[in-house]
Amino acid sequence: MDCTPTQSGFRQRKLQPDIRLRNSSPDGLEGRQLLEHTSGAAHGLQTGNQQAGPQAAGFTGQSILSDPMSNLAMAYGSSLASQGREMVDKNLDRFIPISKMKYYFAVDTVYVGKKLGLLVFPYMHENWEVSYQKDTPVAPRFDVNAPDLYIPAMGFITYILVAGLALGTQNRFSPELLGVQASSAFVWLIMEVLAVLLSLYLVTANTDLTTIDLLAFSGYKYVGMIIGVVAGLLFGRPAYYLSLLWCCAAIFVFMIRTLRLKLLSDAAAEGRLVRGTRNQLRMYLTMSIAAAQPIFMYWLTYHLIR
Numbered sequence: 001m002d003c004t005p006t007q008s009g010f011r012q013r014k015l016q017p018d019i020r021l022r023n024s025s026p027d028g029l030e031g032r033q034l035l036e037h038t039s040g041a042a043h044g045l046q047t048g049n050q051q052a053g054p055q056a057a058g059f060t061g062q063s064i065l066s067d068p069m070s071n072l073a074m075a076y077g078s079s080l081a082s083q084g085r086e087m088v089d090k091n092l093d094r095f096i097p098i099s100k101m102k103y104y105f106a107v108d109t110v111y112v113g114k115k116l117g118l119l120v121f122p123y124m125h126e127n128w129e130v131s132y133q134k135d136t137p138v139a140p141r142f143d144v145n146a147p148d149l150y151i152p153a154m155g156f157i158t159y160i161l162v163a164g165l166a167l168g169t170q171n172r173f174s175p176e177l178l179g180v181q182a183s184s185a186f187v188w189l190i191m192e193v194l195a196v197l198l199s200l201y202l203v204t205a206n207t208d209l210t211t212i213d214l215l216a217f218s219g220y221k222y223v224g225m226i227i228g229v230v231a232g233l234l235f236g237r238p239a240y241y242l243s244l245l246w247c248c249a250a251i252f253v254f255m256i257r258t259l260r261l262k263l264l265s266d267a268a269a270e271g272r273l274v275r276g277t278r279n280q281l282r283m284y285l286t287m288s289i290a291a292a293q294p295i296f297m298y299w300l301t302y303h304l305i306r
Contacts, residue, residue: 104149104212106139114144115151119223120247122254128261145258149212152219159185159222159300162229166304169233185300192218192296196289200263203281209262217258221251221293225301232305240305248294255290 118125131143140146160182167173167181193214200207224247232240263282 100210100212101149103137103139104147104216106141107148107150108141111141111144111148112151115140115148116223118144119151119220119254120227120250122250122257125257128257130261147213147216149216149219152216152222155219155222155226156185156189158226159229162226162233163304166229166233170306188296188300189215189218192292199285199288203285207262213262217255217289218293220254221297224248224251225297228297229301229304237305240301244297244301248297251293251297252290255293256286259286259289 128145130145131138137143137146140148140150160178163181164173164178167177193211196214196218197211200209224244227247228240228244231243260283263286264279
């Protein structure tokens with residue numbers, strides 16, 4: 001402690017600046033020790049929890065998996081799900097053979113060109129029988145007489161697009177009207193197929209025609225509808241009527257020559273005289289299906305040309 005003289009003669013003590021530091025150093029040391037002790041304890045507790053967590057989770061999972069009742073419930077649930085899936089697939093395949101869908105889309109560019117030519121000019125075609133290989137019909141790309149779903153599907157989509165174009169040229173286009181056009185065409189197609197299925201059931205016709213075959217044959221009329229609407233848009237209403245008349249006659253001949261091999265008896269398929277009441281009913285049914293195609297073609301297109 002230093003003393004400095006003043007003017008009054010008294011001496012004033014000068015406090016050292018390190019007194020407060022020396023007095024506060026033990027408290028800081030204790031604080032750091034306490035903080036280190038607390039953080040070390042928390043770190044040890046967290047490490048212990050991390051080590052104990054996997055062991056507890058593993059113990060719980062092993063106890064669940066080792067439970068015989070849980071294993072039995074899982075096995076029963078798996079077998080019940082597989083049985084339900086098989087039942088749904090079996091019942092669905094009875095009406096729509098989903099497993100055979102690949103067959104109806106097995107087409108190529110050559111087949112599509114030949115098929116479109118056959119739909120528009122069926123008069124010169126002679127052989128209408130579908131080729132078989134080991135009791136199985138060959139893919140459409142190998143036989144132009146085989147039914148397919150590619151042309152009907154693309155024809156339906158193209159018809160909707162052409163209908164939208166026709167409505168747009170007449171300043172009548174709207175999304176709602178185009179939706180009505182698409183839904184109307186789809187509903188009429190489904191009703192047609194259901195009516196044919198009901199007719200086949202009533203006449204007890206034993207045929208290898210499936211629902212997809214009928215859907216394909218009914219969808220071929222969209223080709224003629226597209227030709228008629230495009231001709232009407234380009235050259236006016238007279239061109240629409242002339243082209244649609246040609247396409248209606250073509251689809252009528254196509255359906256008669258195709259379905260007679262499917263619905264009529266072997267004698268009728270070979271060109272001999274159709275005898276018997278059942279064969280007569282099948283012949284009338286074939287002609288009715290063929291005659292319905294031009295009616296639908298006109299009904300779904302006449303309002304698009306003005």
